[in-house]
Amino acid sequence: MSHVLVVYTDDEPGVLTRVASLFRRRGFNIHSLTVGPTERPDVSRMTVVVDTDEATARRAVEHLRKLVNVLEVQQLGIGRSNVLRDLALIRVNAGPARRSEVLQLVEVFRANVVDIAEDSLVIECTGSLGKIEALVDTLRPFGIIELGRTGAVAMARGTRTPIKAAIAPLRTGTGSMSV
Amino acid sequence: MTKAPSGPQSGAQLIWESLIREGVDIVFGYPGGAILPTYDAMTEYSVRHVLVRHEQSAVHMADGYARASGRVGVVVATSGPGATNLVTGLATAMLDSTPLVAITGQVGSALLGTDAFQEVDITGITLPVTKHNYLVTRAEDIVPALREAFAVARSGRPGPVLVDITKDAQQGRATMDWEAAEPRRHLRHLPAPLDQEALAQALDLIRGARRPIILAGHGIQLSGARAEVLALAERADIPFALTLLGLGAVPATHPLSLGMMGMHGESWVNRAIQEADLLLALGMRFDDRVTGKLKEYAPHAKKIHIDIDASELNKLVPVDVAIAADLGDVLRALLPQVPVADRSEWLGSIREWRGDSAVRDIKNLPDDGHLYAAHVMHDLWRLTRGEAVVVTDVGQHQMWEAQYYKHDGERSLITSGGAGTMGFALPAAIGAKLARPEAEVWVVAGDGGFQMTFAELMTAVQEDVKVNIAVINNGYLGMVRQWQAMFYEGRYAATPILSPDFVKLAEAFGVHGQRVEARGDLAAAVETARTVRGTALIEFKVEQEDSVYPMVPAGAALHDMIRRPAPSVLAETGQDPV
Incomplete structure (x- = not known):
């Protein structure tokens, strides 16, 4: 069973x-892990989807809280209480004969075509994990050449108090790359 | 304290300045290229440096120092192999929750990532064996990193922290601003206020229990909750069983003390756990060595688990009430409401289960000329009136010590429990003696483990530290041999081990050496060791193929114990020659 953990960390x-x-x-099995900046310059935010039981x-x-x-x-x-979004880029076979068929499916899934080559298309799709999996399944018969996904970013619906008051991270370590 | 100059200082000076402000007066270390600026500055400060013979021993010494005193132990080492040699010691401290700060030199920041001479990624390597670690590349970051390192090491569940400082950071200059560096991040996840509902549930369970038992762990000592645990036990008439690291946390000779639980625990203790209707697990973590087969563990018991580390709760044993908080805080809140009880019926059953255990006990074997390790431990306990600080290595002798040396005092047993690190005893004992110079410190080690780190005898001599050493020599890596005998059809693969002449070895180091082969000579040798000046070693040539009983085989249920065979030579009551 999938669980979604949102982890706020020092940007360090x-x-x-x-x-x-x-x-x-x-030994916790990660399904996906995404990381990026937040509304605060010193804080990063990770969304970790783990396949495991509740305990x-x-x-x-x-x-995680011990770190x-x-x-x-x-x-x-x-x-329903959460918004969870994944982005996929899918390069799919779409020669002239079947191109319109693929474009129709893209329409149905409210996805976008972001690149067109002679025999293939690159499709961009944002949505829940289920929606993306459905699109991938639908496109599979055409022949998927390349598939890239970002992993999920999640957020609870409704109101929420801002994350705890900032504690400035120590400026240790090397390199300009955060996290 | 050295007066801090107001202007900029070198990073090396800031390191020592910070250590002194943290109350450090002794460090254990070994110099080398990348830490040289720090060693160069050391002479300006009144901090004692103990030069070890191997960096692993430096961590064990700091560990022994910390466990004996409750203070943070400090280690200094250089980059590369100096740093990697710390790993076993850090893992040992991590698993047993010892607060340590290890400072390592690192190559200059311009060379980081280039595979420079003696460069290793020690922060990467030590990630899973430290609570936290730091790579410091600028002099101005040294004080904040060190202050936070001490705070992290001490707070919550204690543990080791490593601070890796590049050579240019040690050589750079910065101004000391102690106040601005006050650490706060370690406060992020301190336990929440006590959960009143959980406390009420715990009280209900205690009120309703007829066969309760306290499982007393290392956390009692770390929390300083000895008085509270005893108050709970006495008020509610609840017997307590101890984990290996819990020995000494509450007194062994207390009437409610049952003894050690687990793989080599007393049979009646394990039976009491299996028959109990309530377990009060206080500052312990249900290690596989104390539970046996989880599915059959304490099947009739409701369980209350109190530990400061929330990730330990419901980890292996699902519990009915889980409280993540400082044990002392919880017990102080609970105690006034715990009803006074009398459980003579329950205590009577446990007494009955002791049955013939006392007769089977080998310390009561008649003296037929064979020297058993159990004799040594029992006699050592009697001769030191149970007042010594005993530091053990890992293996059979460690279990015999735990069974036969009755620890009443807090911090009186220092042993590598979680990691089971051979070679721990001698260096840890030197650290313990330096922490508590007034204490009588005994090393109890096997012939195998002692050979791993005996070079530290020279450290004891150089530092003029007196520890007394009992090497229990049975000519085997005994615990492994025991497993081979019991579970591998007696194929003794690589377990017979030769030893040097330990008496001559001791003498080569300038240490007093003796050999004992009969129980009758034991008391005099111990007395001599205690009274000679400086470190003294006694080699005890013990029965070679003795095994530790009782034993719960790995993976068996806790009550499913292998008992010592009762040979016909067993007397009804043994004569104790001491």
Whole structure:
């Protein structure tokens, strides 16, 4: 069963390694992990989708909370109370004979065509995990040449208090790359 | 304290300045190229440096120092192999929750990532064996990193922290601003206020229990909750069983103390756990060595688990009430409401289960000329009146020590529990003695483990530290041999081990050495070791193929124990020659 963890961390070198290492070491199976900046320059936000039972997901939350760099962890279910979006780029066979058929499907899924080559199209699709999987399944008979997905970004619906007051990260480590 | 100059100082000076402000007066280390600026500055400060013979021992010494005193142990090492040699020690400290700060030198920041001479990615390597670690590349980051490192090491569930500092950061200059560097991030995840509902549920379970048992762990010592645990036990008349690291947290000779639980725990203790209707797990983590087969663990018991580390709750054993908080805080909140009880019936059953255990106990074997390790431990306990700090290595002798040396005092047993690190005892004992110079410190080690780190005898001599050493020599890697005998049809693959002449070895180091082969000579040798100046070693030539009993085989249920065979030579009551 999938669980969605939203993890707020210091925007500091090495934090992604710490989080990833924790999941690896404890044997938590990551379905996807995305990371990016937030409304605050010193805070990064990760969305981690894990395939595990409820008890293990809760344990993962408690382990994450032990990391010095973790400000806050939210555990979201997969359902209506949350917005969860994945972006896929799909290069699919679409020679002149079948192109219109593919374009129709793109329409149905409210996806976009972002590149056209002689024999193929690149389709961009944003949506829930289920929607993307449905589109991929639908396109598979045409022949998928390349598939890239971002992994899920999730957010709870409704109102929410801002994340805890900032605690400035230490400026240690090297390199200009954050997380 | 050295007066801090108001102007800029070198990074190296800021390191020592920070250590002194953190209350550090002793560090354990080994110099080398990348940490040289820091060693060069050391002479300006009144911090004692203990030069070890191997960096792994430096961590064990700092670990022993921290466990004996409750303070943070500090290690200094250079980059590359100096740093990688720390790994086993850090893992040992991590698994046993010892607060440590390890400072390593690193190659200059311009060379990072180039595979420079003695460059290793020590922050990467130590990620899973530290609570947190830092790579510091600028002098101005040294003080904030070190302050936070100490805060992280001490707070919550304690543990080791590594601070890797590049050579140019040590050589760079910055101005000390202690106040601005006050750490706050470690406060992010301190336990929430006590969960009143959980406390009420715990009270209900305690009120309703007829056969409760306290599982007393290392957390009692770390929390300083000895008085509270005893108050709970006495008020509600609840017996307590101890984990290996819990030994000494509450007194072994207390009437409610049952003894050690688990793989080599007392049979009646394990039976009591299996028959209990309530487990109060206090500052322990249900390690596989104390639970046996999880599916059959304490099947009749409701379970209350109190631990400061929330990730330990419901990890292996699902519990009815889980409280993530400081144990002392929880017990202080609970105690006034815990009803006074009398459980003589329950305590009587446990007494009955002891049955013939005392007679089977080999310390009561008649003295037929064979020296058993159990004799050594029992006699050592009697001769030191149970007041020594004993630091053990890992293996059979460690279990015999745990069974026969009755630890009453807090921080009186120092042993590598979680990691089971051979070679731990001698260096950890040197650290413990430096932390508590007034204490009588004994090393109890096997012939295998002692050979891993005996070079530290020279450290003891150079630092003029007196520890007394009992090497339990049975000519085997005994615990592994025991497993081979029991589970591998007696194929002793690579377990017979030769030893040097330990008496001559001791003498080569300038250490007093003795050999004991009969129980009758034991007391005099111990007395001599205690009274000679400086470190003293006794080699005990013990029965070669003795095994530790009772034993729960790995993967078996807790009550499914292998008992010591009862040979006909067993006397009804043994004569104790001490």
